[in-house]
Amino acid sequence: MEDDGSRSGAAGRAAAIVGAGPAGLYALAALVKSERFDRIDVFEAAPAPYGLVRYGVAPDHPKTRNISRVLARGFEHTRVRFLGNVSVGRDVTVDELRAGYDVVVVSTGMLGDRRLGIPGEELPGSYGASELVAWYTGHPQARPVELPAGLTSATVIGAGNVALDIARILAKDAATLRTTSMPRHVVDALAASTVTDVHLVARRGPAQAKFTSPELHELGALEGVDLVVDPADLVLGPADEEAVAQDRHAKVTVDVCREWSERPATGAARRIHLHYWRKPVRILGETAVTGIELASNRGDAPALTLPTQLVVRAIGYHGTPIPGLPFDDRSGTVPSRDGRVLTGGEVTAGVYVTGWLRRGPTGVIATNRGDANEVAESVLADLDALPGRAGEPDTVDKLLAERDVRVVTWADWLRLEAHEKAAGDAAGGDPIVVHDLVAALEVIDAAG
Ligand SMILES: Cc1cc2nc3c(=O)[nH]c(=O)nc-3n(C[C@H](O)[C@H](O)[C@H](O)COP(=O)(O)OP(=O)(O)OC[C@H]3O[C@@H](n4cnc5c(N)ncnc54)[C@H](O)[C@@H]3O)c2cc1C
Structure with missing residues (x-):
């Protein structure tokens, strides 16, 4: 379903989701469904979405990898943007996101062993x-x-x-x-x-x-x-x-x-x-x-x-700290209560965590749906009482432009995906992942 962006009920609220793995994208689906947000931006360090569904699930398990089709649906809505190739903590800080968005949901999973x-x-x-x-x-x-x-x-x-x-x-x-x-x-x-x-x-x-x-x-x-x-x-x-x-x-x-x-x-x-x-x-x-x-x-x-x-x-797997967020080294997770990030035991207003970074590296892909829905419930319960953002999401766009960050948009990703599919078709198999960032950006530029 394509969203015409003109629904009533969205009260000018903006959310940032950090990490486009299953948890982040299930959270996206829940927040879109609530119709409480004018804008939801999904920041992702990789040039492609889906987290461990793309970069974890074994290549010889294509049926499992196909869950990506379900996860992609959040991006059908015009109020939702994908900002790939943006690493939060490196290209933009959590505090900068907090200034630009009412709500920040962090779902960066676990990268280390x-x-x-x-x-x-x-x-x-x-x-x-x-x-x-x-x-x-x-x-x-x-x-x-x-x-x-x-x-x-x-x-x-x-x-x-x-x-x-x-x-x-x-x-x-x-x-x-x-x-x-x-x-x-x-x-x-x-x-x-x-x-x-x-x-x-x-x-x-x-x-x-x-x-x-x-x-x-x-x-x-x-x-x-x-x-x-x-x-x-x-x-x-x-x-x-x-x-x-x-x-x-x-x-x-x-x-x-x-x-x-x-x-x-x-x-x-x-x-x-x-x-x-x-x-x-x-x-x-x-x-x-x-x-x-x-x-x-x-x-x-x-x-x-x-x-x-x-x-x-x-x-x-073990989590890696994101600068600007509390982190429990022992469990490799961000401390939280009902998905609300806790700094020194106190709730950090407007900042949430979901997925592996919340509960540790357990469960199957679908486990993240229940997890993300719970966190979305916390977000929606808090929303009216949140202090609100100091600036606008556009300030984050400007920061990324000033810092020369090459943002991969959803349209860019679709070009890369089409290229991977064509390569797979030519080989009589599944889409073949482009593993090199420079090559991926070249493919996007050539197609654009
Ligand atoms: C090797 C492996 C195989 C698996 N196979 C299966 C399987 O076959 N079936 C099954 O049901 N489950 C499987 N799982 C489990 C499943 O993949 C996880 O449950 C799920 O991916 C966790 O979701 P997540 O969103 O929390 O984290 P992730 O999927 O890791 O997503 C986190 C996302 O955040 C991004 N990110 C990280 N840091 C930053 C940053 N600083 N800024 C912006 N973005 C960032 C990452 O690039 C990633 O896209 C497997 C897990 C592994 C490790």
Whole structure:
């Protein structure tokens, strides 16, 4: 539905949303629906919207990535603008936004990784999941990943779906990735990889793993890959039995792992090994990763040393502070009550937080809808009593222009999207992500 901008009921209020991931865009939908705002501007650091839906969800999961079509709907309204390629805290401050808008909703998610805190974590060949994921999804700010020459063994630490995604992408026949959104240089790097063994290391047992069932079944169905599980890891203690009785996912994980442990090896070229009850204590190597030492977390099983050239820790994302906002280092979130940002325990009038930055890196995409709706309710409940803005949104536009910030508009994004789709069509697959910012801006300029 196209909004003609002439509705009554909008009382000249303006809102800024910071971060165009699912949380920000669900908040946008709720605020648009309220008809209480004349203008809603969505600021986004990347040149493209959708946050982790574009730069997180695995390229070989196109159906999940398609949720972007729903998230895009907020931009159909003429009162809504997209200001991409604008990093809040760098290009414009939170205080400048507060001066220009009555309401600021921050939904910048979590960009960093939790660390293991073990020796060797800094060695070349050791990455956080966010780095590897940003690389294979084509995030413009991704640190380049070089798969080590002679890579035969990769180790992924973690027992959640992000760890599964990474293990699957590393083990998978790269030919099947050629029809995905993955940038071609990444597909080429994966195709050239000589990896034969991918180790998935979990701190606890299968009954405590956070894998979801479809992703687990998908791993077991990979062509050309054998699954290796030690039956000793699947012996359940009383706490495990209880978890299995209470949680369907826990039961599925245990059952699936049992089935894998009983499968005869087919002699496939690649293997994924699941190691439960193992705690990384040291990443080995002088100038690059050569191995990893894993202590036992159960019983008195001896330590295990795996030769490996690539270690990826997928033990949870962690937020990065936005200058001008309070931040809880421990949880990596912005302190809040019902979405209202708390500074020193006091509500900061007009500033809200939603999504991962509010509640931590948990839940699926749809979890952010409930989260954003709750926060929008707080916004709407407060709106009449808010002090109101000192200036106008246009002052923020002027600041960005003065600072030579190249703003990517919604029309610009649609041009980039059309280009990506054309490239995908030509390759007989999904739209191919343009991973380089300069190239993305060139595409936009050439189309404009
Ligand atoms: C690797 C991975 C795979 C996943 N796969 C799935 C899946 O298959 N299915 C599923 O349901 N869920 C999946 N999830 C979870 C899902 O992606 C999250 O629940 C969701 O994206 C969180 O939404 P968010 O809006 O809080 O954060 P994000 O999606 O991270 O969005 C935050 C946005 O803010 C922007 N931003 C950050 N800093 C600034 C700044 N300073 N200024 C302006 N903008 C900024 C970012 O660029 C980003 O666009 C996955 C998560 C990860 C990490």
